[in-house]
Amino acid sequence: MYVRTTTDQRPRPNTLDEFGLSGASAPFISLNEFTYQKGTEIFGEEEPAVYVYQVKLGAVRSYKLLLDGRRQIGAFHLAGDIFGLENGDKHRFTAEAVVETIVRLIKRESLQLMAAKDVVVSRNLLSMTTRNLEHAENHMLLLGRKTAVERVAAFLLEMDCRTGADKMSLPMSRRDIADYLGLTLETVSRALSHLRKAGVLTFLDHYQREIILNDRRRLADFDPQGSAQP
Amino acid sequence: MYVRTTTDQRPRPNTLDEFGLSGASAPFISLNEFTYQKGTEIFGEEEPAVYVYQVKLGAVRSYKLLLDGRRQIGAFHLAGDIFGLENGDKHRFTAEAVVETIVRLIKRESLQLMAAKDVVVSRNLLSMTTRNLEHAENHMLLLGRKTAVERVAAFLLEMDCRTGADKMSLPMSRRDIADYLGLTLETVSRALSHLRKAGVLTFLDHYQREIILNDRRRLADFDPQGSAQP
């Protein structure tokens, strides 16, 4: 299952600090790097979880499939993000490289060993899981109750917030965005056109993955995020 | 905010074992019980998380609202379930009693203190959070990619699995179910009628919250759950 394109496979020892999980103990567990070509699987749903991963460069999609092929992407993982972190010993998503992607690897086993000894590590494990949970909770609200334009606006704001840069360069296709937002690719395209016509964003290239947000404020108006008092 | 109906308010010391979080240390932290009337708020979104809760009797809904009142219920909590467990110090959902509900309470503070000292407690905290995450991940798939009938079928199977009993007695209204499944109450009603006509279930009362599943196998056919190989 581990379809690994073996580009740049030399082992690169690193500290756990870079993984954002470090504690006092065992600061020198070696991390390896792997490169995955665009579209290749990093791990499959239901496979034993041997490694935990961190994106060094590129982007990864985690998704579930229904029997007939309908796909729901649960999250995109960008540079710095950790993914494939499981408490149980099976992966609950399939993970694929969206573009050519370099990831750091650490054995789940060694992480759990460390967590057993080091409270800091185990606390980081918990807060990481909590962040994932929080994201999933917000995404349930989006999927269950938001309109197409609201979803796309929320997506752009999320990506803008995560990439930080002024000009966004989305690595994923319209289909990926659609499967993340519970829409079709056509609807995503229409919503983006709508927002462009409304003046809140500008496309820079034909494939239109280079996007400038002209007016974050007005974009946020398209997303009714936030809780009302009952 | 803490709208507490003070029925049956006498403090009842219990062991943490009943909370399912116990470790070697501090087995005798006292737990209080509270009763909430149908429809009352247990805690609100964004409120400081002071307590962690366990349903002793009844049912609780956790939800988020959009500014215009659209509601997404993230989970129902039934007898035995723990809810309101936060890693940060704010609640991320509003929790309300679906029917008259008795809950056990424990101070979040004391739980965190215990977790700091006791690995077993902290491990239980993590696995509890992971279970919540797993549920949210599956629910994203449902909300993003399943049809109305598939959602209702999945809901019935989930409830059947959790209540265990042969005859299900759903405590929540059609509107609650709808807000859990990202549908309208009319669509939920139609889907249930559809399943009844198909013979997989039987209503026992007029309000039709008493349901018998005649054929779990055939009901499962309405839900295409499960992963296909890519």
Place this chain on the structure above:
DNA sequence: CGAAATCTTGATTGAATTCAATCTAAGTGG
């Protein structure tokens, strides 16, 4: 009892999907 709450069912509408055509950019191989 009358009023309110909950649910079902029917008719209509509408937002998003599906189907289809077109466009541009990026290979690919002679």
Place this chain on the structure above:
DNA sequence: CCACTTAGATTGAATTCAATCAAGATTTCG
């Protein structure tokens, strides 16, 4: 290098599934 294919995207038209609007039925409750 250029013709040709492929992939990704937009846009329009038709369709569909679920939402909305509306009416009626049964139960609960004051």
